Amino acid sequence: MATTEPTTRRTVLQGEPPFTVDDLLRFPDDGNRYELFNGSLLVSPSPTPMHQFVSLRLVRILEDAAPAEFQPLQEVNLRVGRRDFFIPDLVVVPAAAVAETELMFRPEDVLLAVEIVSPTTEARDRHLKRAAYAAAGIPVYWRVELGEGPSIHVHELAGDEYKPAERHEAGETAALLAPFEVRFDPGALLLPRT
Template sequence: MNAIPGPLILPSRPPFTVDDLLDFPDDGNRYELFDGSLLVSPPVTPRHQYALSRLARILQDAAPSELEPLPTIGLRASSQDFFIPDLVMVPAKSVDETELMFAPRDILLAVELVGPSTQARDRHLKRAAYAAAGIPAYWRIELSEGPSVHVHELAGDDYKPAERYEAGEVANLLAPFEVSFDPAALTRPRG
């Protein structure tokens, strides 16, 4: 018989720092920070993983060799801001130079696949945080919309209004490199 886990006992008190996160339990949840406040997300759904895997493959096939798509990396934006984007594009050389967490300067594209428990976070909080960190491009993928891809490009210290690409139309994107795909490919069965 499996024991029922007890309450989570945090190793420190808010506001939390990125260094505090290193002492958090490895319990399958995603622990992120926004301005020292703890953001906890449950493990992602199989549909989310499937779409993420498909997107990583599309980007890997289209990217120049000096860029690398990576899923679920640590992004340290400040001492009290830490995020785990679903997928990022980084210079390949930064992979070897980064031991634990990437800095915003390493991230050319951050991608979030919106899930039931992360809607407000992905649509608003992360959009603002990634813009403030200076990440040049942010893609928000709405799986519940067929799926659709919302492309945000940095202009100054904020993102321009998103360009939306729906399932059934080809998104011809230029940043951080040229890539074209139908958002429907993210959830379509192989073959």
């Protein structure tokens, strides 16, 4: 599985496309983040420092607001199926699921999935992951757009698709109700610690 520094050497991957999650578990620790969508390999570098900063800020906001039965976590393994595996930037899961999960969460454990859009993941976060998380039954998906001030696009599940996003911009208070009540200005995600 992935580490934090990419390498320039050539990586030889175990297995043949379409890949399975079992194949993925045999991949070398070469600095890349590997995800699977219907057996197709999605590869991305480790998150940038700004991406990590925003993720950490959002975890703190969610932890401060979360009732004890909910736990926000960063970059967890999410096994959706035999050939689908994702690493959301942030999730909220029931606290009990943390103790019961060894390596990978199941979609039914995830109450909220969050992706922070980076230049290398725009299409995945805006389209592919939104559709995959909806198909997996994840009730709420937030997409954080750093280039918009930042803004948060909130998608709530209706049937097997997400409703059109509700957009919350920097400078306004987003009052969100799911998976629990939380209020914050998306602009706070970029503010330095005080």
